[in-house]
Amino acid sequence: MTKTVVIVGAGFTGLPTAHKLLIYTAPKVAEKLEVILISPNSHFYWNLAAVRGVIPGAIPDEQLFFPIADALSRYPSENFEFVLGKAGGLQPGNNTVHVVNNDGSTRDIIYDQLVIATGSTIRGDLPFKSLGTHENTVAALHSLQRDIGNAASIIIAGAGATGVETAGELAAAYGSKKQITLICAGDKVLHTSDVLPSVSQTVENDLNKLGVKLIHKTKVETFTKEKNGQTKLVLSDGETLTTDLYLPLFGIQINTGWLPPSFLDEAGNVQLDAYMRVKGTSNVWGIGDVGNLEPKQVTSTDAQIIDLAENLDFVLTDRESQIKEHKVADKKMIFITLGRSYATGQISWWKVWGWLVAYIKGRKIFVDSAPNYVNGKGLRHKPM
Numbered sequence: 126m127t128k129t130v131v132i133v134g135a136g137f138t139g140l141p142t143a144h145k146l147l148i149y150t151a152p153k154v155a156e157k158l159e160v161i162l163i164s165p166n167s168h169f170y171w172n173l174a175a176v177r178g179v180i181p182g183a184i185p186d187e188q189l190f191f192p193i194a195d196a197l198s199r200y201p202s203e204n205f206e207f208v209l210g211k212a213g214g215l216q217p218g219n220n221t222v223h224v225v226n227n228d229g230s231t232r233d234i235i236y237d238q239l240v241i242a243t244g245s246t247i248r249g250d251l252p253f254k255s256l257g258t259h260e261n262t263v264a265a266l267h268s269l270q271r272d273i274g275n276a277a278s279i280i281i282a283g284a285g286a287t288g289v290e291t292a293g294e295l296a297a298a299y300g301s302k303k304q305i306t307l308i309c310a311g312d313k314v315l316h317t318s319d320v321l322p323s324v325s326q327t328v329e330n331d332l333n334k335l336g337v338k339l340i341h342k343t344k345v346e347t348f349t350k351e352k353n354g355q356t357k358l359v360l361s362d363g364e365t366l367t368t369d370l371y372l373p374l375f376g377i378q379i380n381t382g383w384l385p386p387s388f389l390d391e392a393g394n395v396q397l398d399a400y401m402r403v404k405g406t407s408n409v410w411g412i413g414d415v416g417n418l419e420p421k422q423v424t425s426t427d428a429q430i431i432d433l434a435e436n437l438d439f440v441l442t443d444r445e446s447q448i449k450e451h452k453v454a455d456k457k458m459i460f461i462t463l464g465r466s467y468a469t470g471q472i473s474w475w476k477v478w479g480w481l482v483a484y485i486k487g488r489k490i491f492v493d494s495a496p497n498y499v500n501g502k503g504l505r506h507k508p509m
Contacts, residue, residue: 127157128441131222131236133212134380135164135193136255138413138426139242144501144509145434146441147200153442159204161234162197165211165227168259169193169499173423174490175253176290179266180298181274186263188492191499208234211257212243212383217406227258238408238437241395243380245414245421249373253287276369277303280358282345283375284309284316286461289328291374293463296335306338306368308345308360310375319457324471327479331467345373381415390417399450401433410437418451424458427504462487 130146132139143162151158168190178184194207210226222239224232247253252265273279279295281288284307292307299305309316313325314332332339344361348371351357356371379393388403390396394417396404401416403409412429414421419429429451436448460470460482468487470477497503 127159128154128237129159130238131161131234132240133163134242134244135162136244141430142434150438150441151204161206163208165257166255166259170255171495172254174492177294177490179269181270196500215384241411241415242413243415245377245379248376248378272370278368279370280306280368281372281374282308284314288374289314292337296337297464308340308343310344312341321471321476323476324469327469328461331463400436400448401451419453425454427507460486
């Protein structure tokens with residue numbers, strides 16, 4: 126009898142989890158293991174490089190987008206199916222996922238084990254993460270690239286890692302040709318308690334060197350598109366600004382709206398137990414941004430993938446008593462690059478040399494490691 130694992134989402138956690146099950150678990154399942162991967166995207170988006178990829182001509186599409194079907198083609202067809210569609214609902218009592226296919230048809234898929242890996246999106250439908258189908262994402266990316274190329278002034282709201290790096294990349298690429306402004310809600314960029322003050326200060330100093338204008342202790346209250354194409358912003362201090370292009374890069378939207386409310390906490394996160402299983406279920410698991418165990422950072426994904434794949438392996442090979450708790454990362458790791466030359470970082474409570482971060486990340490933003498990751502030949506920092 127076939128055992129079916131359905132993975133909803135083919136991003137940074139869903140696709141590698143599928144690879145691990147197909148490589149290591151499928152040969153051990155006495156009956157047959159079928160992995161069904163569901164995603165509206167035909168291509169994997171290496172959005173780690175989006176902060177540079179939004180700049181016209183900076184990174185070609187073929188280094189940002191990779192066909193998922195090609196990445197799975199080496200496995201026997203009886204062991205996997207790739208479904209181009211979006212999860213529209215879940216009936217845990219019947220072990221059924223309702224899928225709306227990209228062609229508009231619908232399908233109900235029955236599972237033995239379900240993995241929720243639908244991730245998150247950037248508010249405002251900006252292509253710093255996937256936006257529905259591959260075609261939608263590419264169209265949005267190309268549109269933003271044109272807007273950036275044509276803009277003389279750009280205002281970014283949100284001084285987390287994405288906002289900071291985008292401001293730095295734009296300033297490094299265009300210099301004084303474009304006016305880049307970064308609006309920070311706090312009194313410094315990267316304003317969280319687990320980021321070293323020296324790291325925040327280094328980033329601020331480097332942004333100043335690049336010519337980025339910083340506005341602190343301020344939020345954007347409202348924004349409206351003017352008839353001339355510019356955007357008018359009203360700030361929390363009452364000031365009004367006008368810009369050619371506005372990028373709201375604060376906060377994310379977790380893609381869990383298709384799940385039963387009983388699965389979620391007040392913030393929309395999937396409530397997981399220590400084994401990465403959804404609380405109150407026996408065969409539903411969560412990984413990546415959807416979960417409530419760890420901060421939503423790609424630095425946590427390698428360990429989550431390894432632990433979840435191992436637990437699924439135990440369950441699928443009738444060794445469920447051996448499943449292990451996921452060890453939540455206790456070390457802060459952050460690498461910030463502002464173009465190719467300016468960088469800093471932090472591992473635990475140690476500041477990392479800027480030249481080292483620039484060498485490791487700033488040169489290529491890891492696009493050189495993307496093919497192996499997508500094709501199941503390695504995780505980001507660990508072997509597959």
